[in-house]
Amino acid sequence: MNQFDYHAPTSLQETFDLLDTYGEDAHLMAGGTALVLLLQQGLVQPGHVVGLRKVNELQGIQRLDNGGLQIRAMATHRQAETSPDVQAYCEALANNFARVATIRIRNQGTVGGNLAHADPAQDPPPMLIALGGEAVVANKAGQRRIGLDEFFVDYFETAMQQGDVLLSIDLPPLAPGTRVTYKKFLPRTQDDYATVSVAAALRLGADHTCEDVRVALGAAATVPVHARKVEDALRGQRLDAEKIKDAAALVRDEVDPLDDLRGSAGYKREMARVWTQRALQELLDAGA
Numbered sequence: 001m002n003q004f005d006y007h008a009p010t011s012l013q014e015t016f017d018l019l020d021t022y023g024e025d026a027h028l029m030a031g032g033t034a035l036v037l038l039l040q041q042g043l044v045q046p047g048h049v050v051g052l053r054k055v056n057e058l059q060g061i062q063r064l065d066n067g068g069l070q071i072r073a074m075a076t077h078r079q080a081e082t083s084p085d086v087q088a089y090c091e092a093l094a095n096n097f098a099r100v101a102t103i104r105i106r107n108q109g110t111v112g113g114n115l116a117h118a119d120p121a122q123d124p125p126p127m128l129i130a131l132g133g134e135a136v137v138a139n140k141a142g143q144r145r146i147g148l149d150e151f152f153v154d155y156f157e158t159a160m161q162q163g164d165v166l167l168s169i170d171l172p173p174l175a176p177g178t179r180v181t182y183k184k185f186l187p188r189t190q191d192d193y194a195t196v197s198v199a200a201a202l203r204l205g206a207d208h209t210c211e212d213v214r215v216a217l218g219a220a221a222t223v224p225v226h227a228r229k230v231e232d233a234l235r236g237q238r239l240d241a242e243k244i245k246d247a248a249a250l251v252r253d254e255v256d257p258l259d260d261l262r263g264s265a266g267y268k269r270e271m272a273r274v275w276t277q278r279a280l281q282e283l284l285d286a287g288a
């Protein structure tokens with residue numbers, strides 16, 4: 001690992017000043033679970049590491065006045081998993097955080113670090129996309145909101161630029177009656193990254209008519225995939241097992257998986273179809 005100076009700012013302003021002073025030679029650190037591996041492998045070689053642990057503005061989880069939820073960047077996965085506010089907002093979201101790695105990683109790794117790291121096989125991104133989340137990002141010039149649909153731009157790459165800090169993930173209020181699930185296909189070990197994962201949110205009206213639906217997948221391309229074709233095939237339809245099977249088949253054209261040690265691209269494409277169908281069928285059956 002190369003030598004670097006470690007800085008521990010206690011405010012956002014101090015963080016922006018450090019990023020401004022050291023420019024490209026500075027790298028942010030949250031829990032360090034991903035960054036330390038990158039440092040050890042020499043994949044990043046900053047002269048200055050800026051630790052966010054003491055930055056007050058980045059801590060905590062809270063309900064928003066509009067009924068939504070704000071998860072600030074330095075909240076750990078474990079804090080999110082056990083937070084009464086997350087559980088009250090959406091139990092499936094709390095369960096999603098519980099699917100990240102092992103408890104040691106969840107105690108150390110942060111939600112902001114997870115999103116900024118942008119590994120396409122991570123668990124929270126598809127779930128947060130299915131819930132319509134936005135990233136709140138700031139630099140010394142000001143603050144902006146980026147829909148999570150646009151936040152992930154390529155393999156391990158986000159829409160954030162040098163000097164940006166991810167402040168929080170803001171989720172809109174969940175419409176009453178919305179059913180939500182997360183399926184993580186893990187043929188190897190329970191604490192592995194997903195081979196394919198699917199998050200789905202479904203709101204049904206009378207006679208099982210689909211009033212709204214959102215579906216997103218992880219480990220199915222270089223970025224999390226928002227499965228809009230599947231959604232379009234379901235919205236406004238009276239749902240049954242056949243409609244769900246036909247719509248789930250469309251996900252094959254939306255994903256673009258990579259061959260890796262968890263399976264071939266062809267296998268993952270088929271698993272994306274299977275797990276999308278299972279997730280949607282589970283939500284349909286949940287009210288039966």
Ligand SMILES: Cc1cc2nc3c(=O)[nH]c(=O)nc-3n(C[C@H](O)[C@H](O)[C@H](O)COP(=O)(O)OP(=O)(O)OC[C@H]3O[C@@H](n4cnc5c(N)ncnc54)[C@H](O)[C@@H]3O)c2cc1C
Pocket residue numbers: 027028029030031032033034035036052073074099100101102105108109110111112113114115116117121122123124160164165166167191192193194
């Ligand atoms: C053994 C192991 C198993 C894992 N398994 C899973 C799994 O099953 N599912 C899963 O989802 N994840 C898994 N992970 C990934 C884990 O969730 C991430 O490593 C973690 O969330 C990253 O958070 P961190 O706080 O440690 O970030 P760090 O390692 O500190 O930072 C990661 C990157 O994000 C940047 N960053 C951090 N915070 C901010 C911020 N606020 N603003 C801008 N940039 C920022 C850093 O500069 C760095 O580039 C695993 C990791 C390990 C080591």
